[in-house]
Amino acid sequence: MPSQPVDLDQLFAPRSVAVVGASTNVDSPGHDYVRSLKEFGFPGPVYPINPKADEIAGYKAYPSLSAVPGEVDLVISCVPAPAVPALVEECAGGKARFLHLFTARFSETGDEEDAALEARVMAAAARAGVRILGPNGMGVYHPAGHVAFRPDLPQQQGSVAFLSQSGNNAVEVVIRGNARGLHYGKVANYGNGQDLTPAVLLDYLGHDPDTTVIGAYVEGVPDGQAFFRALRKAAAQKPVIIHKAGRTSAGARSAASHTAALAGAAEIWSAAIRQAGALEARSQEQLLDLIIGASLMPLPKGRRIAVVGGGGGRSVQSADACEENGMSVLPLPDPLRDQVRERAPKLADWVGNPVDQSILAGSGLSSNGLLQMMIDSGHYDLAIANVGEDWFFGRPDAESRLRHACERLTSIVQASPLPVAVVLGATENRVPWQRELVDSVRDAFIDAGVAVYPTPERAAFALGRLVTLNA
Amino acid sequence: MPSQPVDLDQLFAPRSVAVVGASTNVDSPGHDYVRSLKEFGFPGPVYPINPKADEIAGYKAYPSLSAVPGEVDLVISCVPAPAVPALVEECAGGKARFLHLFTARFSETGDEEDAALEARVMAAAARAGVRILGPNGMGVYHPAGHVAFRPDLPQQQGSVAFLSQSGNNAVEVVIRGNARGLHYGKVANYGNGQDLTPAVLLDYLGHDPDTTVIGAYVEGVPDGQAFFRALRKAAAQKPVIIHKAGRTSAGARSAASHTAALAGAAEIWSAAIRQAGALEARSQEQLLDLIIGASLMPLPKGRRIAVVGGGGGRSVQSADACEENGMSVLPLPDPLRDQVRERAPKLADWVGNPVDQSILAGSGLSSNGLLQMMIDSGHYDLAIANVGEDWFFGRPDAESRLRHACERLTSIVQASPLPVAVVLGATENRVPWQRELVDSVRDAFIDAGVAVYPTPERAAFALGRLVTLNA
Numbered sequence: 001m002p003s004q005p006v007d008l009d010q011l012f013a014p015r016s017v018a019v020v021g022a023s024t025n026v027d028s029p030g031h032d033y034v035r036s037l038k039e040f041g042f043p044g045p046v047y048p049i050n051p052k053a054d055e056i057a058g059y060k061a062y063p064s065l066s067a068v069p070g071e072v073d074l075v076i077s078c079v080p081a082p083a084v085p086a087l088v089e090e091c092a093g094g095k096a097r098f099l100h101l102f103t104a105r106f107s108e109t110g111d112e113e114d115a116a117l118e119a120r121v122m123a124a125a126a127r128a129g130v131r132i133l134g135p136n137g138m139g140v141y142h143p144a145g146h147v148a149f150r151p152d153l154p155q156q157q158g159s160v161a162f163l164s165q166s167g168n169n170a171v172e173v174v175i176r177g178n179a180r181g182l183h184y185g186k187v188a189n190y191g192n193g194q195d196l197t198p199a200v201l202l203d204y205l206g207h208d209p210d211t212t213v214i215g216a217y218v219e220g221v222p223d224g225q226a227f228f229r230a231l232r233k234a235a236a237q238k239p240v241i242i243h244k245a246g247r248t249s250a251g252a253r254s255a256a257s258h259t260a261a262l263a264g265a266a267e268i269w270s271a272a273i274r275q276a277g278a279l280e281a282r283s284q285e286q287l288l289d290l291i292i293g294a295s296l297m298p299l300p301k302g303r304r305i306a307v308v309g310g311g312g313g314r315s316v317q318s319a320d321a322c323e324e325n326g327m328s329v330l331p332l333p334d335p336l337r338d339q340v341r342e343r344a345p346k347l348a349d350w351v352g353n354p355v356d357q358s359i360l361a362g363s364g365l366s367s368n369g370l371l372q373m374m375i376d377s378g379h380y381d382l383a384i385a386n387v388g389e390d391w392f393f394g395r396p397d398a399e400s401r402l403r404h405a406c407e408r409l410t411s412i413v414q415a416s417p418l419p420v421a422v423v424l425g426a427t428e429n430r431v432p433w434q435r436e437l438v439d440s441v442r443d444a445f446i447d448a449g450v451a452v453y454p455t456p457e458r459a460a461f462a463l464g465r466l467v468t469l470n471a
Numbered sequence: 472m473p474s475q476p477v478d479l480d481q482l483f484a485p486r487s488v489a490v491v492g493a494s495t496n497v498d499s500p501g502h503d504y505v506r507s508l509k510e511f512g513f514p515g516p517v518y519p520i521n522p523k524a525d526e527i528a529g530y531k532a533y534p535s536l537s538a539v540p541g542e543v544d545l546v547i548s549c550v551p552a553p554a555v556p557a558l559v560e561e562c563a564g565g566k567a568r569f570l571h572l573f574t575a576r577f578s579e580t581g582d583e584e585d586a587a588l589e590a591r592v593m594a595a596a597a598r599a600g601v602r603i604l605g606p607n608g609m610g611v612y613h614p615a616g617h618v619a620f621r622p623d624l625p626q627q628q629g630s631v632a633f634l635s636q637s638g639n640n641a642v643e644v645v646i647r648g649n650a651r652g653l654h655y656g657k658v659a660n661y662g663n664g665q666d667l668t669p670a671v672l673l674d675y676l677g678h679d680p681d682t683t684v685i686g687a688y689v690e691g692v693p694d695g696q697a698f699f700r701a702l703r704k705a706a707a708q709k710p711v712i713i714h715k716a717g718r719t720s721a722g723a724r725s726a727a728s729h730t731a732a733l734a735g736a737a738e739i740w741s742a743a744i745r746q747a748g749a750l751e752a753r754s755q756e757q758l759l760d761l762i763i764g765a766s767l768m769p770l771p772k773g774r775r776i777a778v779v780g781g782g783g784g785r786s787v788q789s790a791d792a793c794e795e796n797g798m799s800v801l802p803l804p805d806p807l808r809d810q811v812r813e814r815a816p817k818l819a820d821w822v823g824n825p826v827d828q829s830i831l832a833g834s835g836l837s838s839n840g841l842l843q844m845m846i847d848s849g850h851y852d853l854a855i856a857n858v859g860e861d862w863f864f865g866r867p868d869a870e871s872r873l874r875h876a877c878e879r880l881t882s883i884v885q886a887s888p889l890p891v892a893v894v895l896g897a898t899e900n901r902v903p904w905q906r907e908l909v910d911s912v913r914d915a916f917i918d919a920g921v922a923v924y925p926t927p928e929r930a931a932f933a934l935g936r937l938v939t940l941n942a
Contacts, residue, residue: 109817168782314637430914
């Protein structure tokens with residue numbers, strides 16, 4: 001790898017895009033890529049390439065890439081694998097800078113002829129001076145660049161970058177992350193990743209000033225040393241979270257048939273990720289939990305955690321989760337206990353950390369009030385606030401009480417210099433008004449930029465790992 | 472502990488109930504207990520005890536327990552702690568069989584006087600021949616007995632028993648478990664649990680013919696040997712899942728202030744649970760995932776797992792999760808591969824286990840079809856089916872396609888002699904029609920009795936643990 005990263009600015013924000021194998025069939029990828037550009041308001045020229053069509057999704061169609069006027073920054077290929085060598089020749093001589101091969105059925109099928117075709121395509125592209133993203137990948141999603149690999153993806157612009165070997169995993173991470181408050185910057189699904197390898201992409205994102213947090217899903221990398229060199233450099237600049245899959249023999253076998261990846265030993269990967277200063281996720285859920293923590297909250301400056309909310313069981317469970325994830329659940333400091341004594345003498349020697357909300361009833365103290373006092377005490381580095389929504393459902397004025405508590409909590413989180421993770425459950429209710437209420441307050445938290453986790457264990461996992469970035 | 476379990480039939484299905492400290496204030500527990508009996512259609516006499524009220528929630532009120540005609544199976548106390556000794560005297564001489572003390576502020580406050588009062592109450596109850604559930608507990612929820620500790624809880628009758636030291640945890644497990652398809656039998660929140668200890672309750676449920684699966688949340692037990700004796704006996708009869716909290720020093724400190732529990736070393740508990748033949752959960756989520764597995768699916772007869780659905784990334788991640796949870800993701804057997812070859816020759820040497828749905832496009836084969844073939848092959852003991860809903864959202868006819876696939880999957884699961892866990896995400900979408908669609912197909916699965924998990928990792932965890940019950 002050169003010491004300067006490969007310039008991928010025009011891959012993520014091309015000035016012009018051609019879609020080869022563009023289709024009038026609305027249920028085909030060859031249509032989706034064209035329509036995505038329309039939906040995302042791509043401002044430059046869009047060239048659907050289809051010799052049998054006049055226009056596709058409102059854009060004038062061209063019979064071949066050669067027939068397109070001038071140069072093209074990004075060519076997206078939806079043609080079958082055997083047609084790719086001729087396309088590469090058309091891209092040569094400066095006609096195209098980047099060729100994204102959505103086209104699949106290369107080395108990942110395990111068939112020798114398919115693998116040989118891939119090798120020929122890569123060699124030809126190198127000679128032609130065109131860089132290849134893919135094959136067997138969905139390509140680029142970058143809302144600020146007005147490009148996307150599916151027309152229905154969220155259009156909010158952000159600074160969370162994500163690399164994914166798998167296309168469906170990229171779609172899931174985008175949709176599910178967005179629903180939890182992530183706004184994405186540069187996202188690439190690189191598939192077999194033979195030319196623009198994960199190392200090349202990661203190196204670019206590490207240097208990219210528009211990227212604040214990087215996530216990556218890898219099954220295997222063709223250039224391990226370059227990858228870990230890029231990872232170390234990137235992790236020194238910003239939080240990087242790596243979800244390494246294909247850890248087991250069955251997972252590795254599946255990875256080979258998916259993207260022809262050689263997965264490698266799990267323990268070696270874990271150690272190398274840790275040594276590079278990045279965080280490891282072992283599931284998509286952990287990946288998202290960590291990215292959300294890194295991008296929606298300030299990084300914690302220490303391990304001393306304040307925990308509030310929910311009843312006694314929730315308190316005990318939260319305390320276990322925090323300590324099992326390496327944080328210290330310190331008792332209330334004496335000055336804070338004295339403050340409690342002034343307002344609720346009977347509680348002063350009983351209330352602890354975690355704050356059990358159920359013992360506060362009638363005291364004039366609330367879980368939110370204690371959270372604010374704990375943040376102000378200077379005694380803690382980070383916090384978890386359990387909403388405890390199930391308790392509210394049993395009260396006559398559940399909706400107004402829950403909304404009020406969540407609004408106050410939002411204000412506290414937004415003003416807090418410490419990271420505060422909010423815990424509110426997922427779809428775990430069959431009473432329509434209760435489900436809608438929880439969805440509604442969760443959406444409100446997320447719209448306010450609050451990091452929400454469905455369980456205290458998941459909040460504690462994310463916070464506990466983020467602590468290590470500053471350790 | 473006697474060799475015969477304590478007969479708690481009338482605790483869970485009392486013929487008559489008195490609520491002492493019943494209240495006309497609709498925002499109070501003293502009102503909730505009365506209204507719960509009404510909402511759940513309690514068929515026997517209900518006696519609200521309140522010297523200042525004529526009637527509460529439609530029931531004639533009485534000035535004292537002594538003023539109630541005849542004997543009462545279950546007395547629920549909502550009066551303050553100092554009033555409890557007099558109440559115990561009223562219960563004596565056969566007036567009441569069971570006294571449930573919702574009343575709190577006994578030993579859990581850490582105050583010596585409170586602890587001494589609890590000890591006096593326990594001694595007096597023993598002399599009076601009345602058994603105590605609690606104090607500091609919400610008591611009994613048993614839909615088939617028409618009793619509940621909150622009027623808004625689900626009324627479906629079932630056979631899943633649950634014991635909980637914590638009240639809010641009991642409410643959460645009931646609401647969240649019900650939303651995922653659990654129908655509860657006998658549920659008790661025993662709080663400080665000094666007389667009817669977890670051991671006594673567990674011993675009863677182990678023998679109870681109406682109970683098929685037992686879950687328990689414990690922070691600590693006063694009688695460890697009796698508890699593990701009861702656990703071993705119960706686990707020999709039916710699946711038992713124990714969520715032990717208070718595993719860390721902070722968790723144990725919190726447990727002490729919550730229910731005065733002495734939590735004990737985590738490793739000793741884990742080993743003892745395993746030796747007793749029960750399963751350990753380390754979070755509420757794991758507890759529910761295991762109970763759902765044990766109650767909605769047949770127990771697996773071996774470790775050979777078939778995995779289908781979702782794209783390549785999901786396949787690799789599912790394979791990792793299955794092997795990391797002790798299952799074997801065996802390749803397709805030759806006869807099955809020959810069946811595939813007949814219908815899709817190009818796929819026969821490529822498709823694997825997990826079945827990557829994305830390579831099946833245009834082949835005439837589907838993920839559901841492969842699942843059925845794998846079940847029929849006799850080569851597998853259990854299965855995970857990923858729905859992969861995010862893929863559907865991108866298609867023009869997403870709703871009808873997703874519904875069709877889920878309906879077919881439901882039929883396969885219902886007819887399968889093997890356990891099949893379905894994976895479908897939680898609230899992780901901000902597009903209204905997509906969120907409603909996922910909620911709707913999830914509800915349909917659950918109404919059909921299908922076990923649904925939000926991630927392949929959680930499905931694999933539950934199945935991997937359930938395998939050990941038959942090992």
